[in-house]
Amino acid sequence: MSTASLDTATIEIIGSEEEHVAHNYHPLPVVVARGEGAWVTDVEGKRYLDLLSAYSALNFGHGHPALIAAAQEQLTRLTLTSRAFHNDRLGVFAGALAEMCGKDLVLPMNTGAEAVETGIKVARAWCYRVKGIADGAAQIVVAHGNFHGRTTTIVGFSDDDTARDGFGPFTPGFVGVPFGDAAALEAAITESTAAVLIEPIQGEAGVIVPPEGYLRAVREICTKHNVLMIADEIQSGLGRVGETFACDREGVVPDVYLLGKALGGGILPLSAVVADRDVLGVIRPGEHGSTFGGNPLAAAVGLRVVEMLQSGEFQTRAKALGEHLEARLDALIGHGVTAVRVAGLWAGVDIDPAVGTGREVAEKLIARGVLVKDTHGQTIRIAPPLVIRATELDWAVEQLKVVLAG
Ligand SMILES: *Cc1c(COP(=O)(O)O)cnc(C)c1O
Secondary structure: OOOOOOOHHHHHHHHHHHHHOOOOOOOOOOOEEEEEEOEEEEOOOOEEEEOOHHHHOOOOOEOOHHHHHHHHHHHOOOOOOOOOOOOOOHHHHHHHHHHHHOOOEEEEEOOHHHHHHHHHHHHHHHHHHOOOOOOOOOEEEEEOOOOOOOOHHHHHOOOOHHHHOOOOOOOOOEEEEOOOOHHHHHHOOOOOEEEEEEOOOEOOOOOEOOOOOHHHHHHHHHHHOOOEEEEEOOOOOOOOOOOOOHHHHHOOOOOEEEEOHHHHOOOOOOEEEEEOHHHHOOOOOOOOOOOOOOOHHHHHHHHHHHHHHHOOHHHHHHHHHHHHHHHHHHOOEOOOEEEEEEOOOOEEEEEOOOOOOHHHHHHHHHHOOEEOEEEOOOEEEEOOOOOOOHHHHHHHHHHHHHHHOO
């Protein structure tokens, strides 16, 4: 998109970022200065409806008063102790989160990638210490098209060349199978398999929803072969799909939940591994940790997030608004859209190449006051804050319709 429509001040801000920040992203040309609910305002005072929510980290919207209050109250009391000492917030948060997940224990970390790394370490230690497999032999089955973060181990089992190329050598011990194919998954399991690690719905891949029954089949296969089912609910969890977890859509309970993104209320990074004692209990003092993991500020915000999810209000909203959105997006199929996948208030919209790329559509939407992000070339992902109104969704779809019409 040309920056011709932008103020010189805005162009300068973008320029200084481009000059001083490593180019590991290619941001869309908007400079956000404020946010409230589902709306953000740029440095020129122009407002935009945020349909990305920082990849679902902002499920409760920008500056939710209850979350800001929790953060502010804790900010002036105590922010960090490290785990060298106890703090008076971590236990309360962990208890509430474990209860919401129906599990015994929580291992707090910061980013999503750290939760995934932690899950991998837990699965390997469990495989050696509980399952009795020879040290170093553990295998983890993952899905093609996965996105679990950006560390060297994690990108090593990605099949996205852009994420991998130039960053090897990679950690061994991972096997990829097609996503949504339970038979292929079962065929990949051996004596040495520690775990199956999957996103119940693949977010980065373009909101790929597996066939109905897949998650139940994965659960059965994992139980049958004594393999841990690890659900990466970092993007799909915490209300987004109209349930607390995407696994709830099939009534499935994984052995291990990986959580992040919205757990930090859109305020700070907070991730967690949640599992029962017979799994997470394999980690012993000194074997794993994080300076900031479990800090009282994050715990205070995370506790409030869990409390907000307890009423079911956000899950219900996501379900109702998602159905509303789906009907409107489905009507665009054949009119610049080739396919639509929706789960709760989360949609992948495939753009007809005749209209343009996902990026081009996203750029045109920005000019019309709507923030979305493209993924994998032709897809745009829609994941509004769950506080958005139906009328605002309608307006956003109207803007998309205008853009698609050219
Ligand atoms: C975003 C994401 C991650 C990584 O989280 P970061 O906080 O960016 O490290 C892992 N898994 C899934 C499914 C994600 O969407």
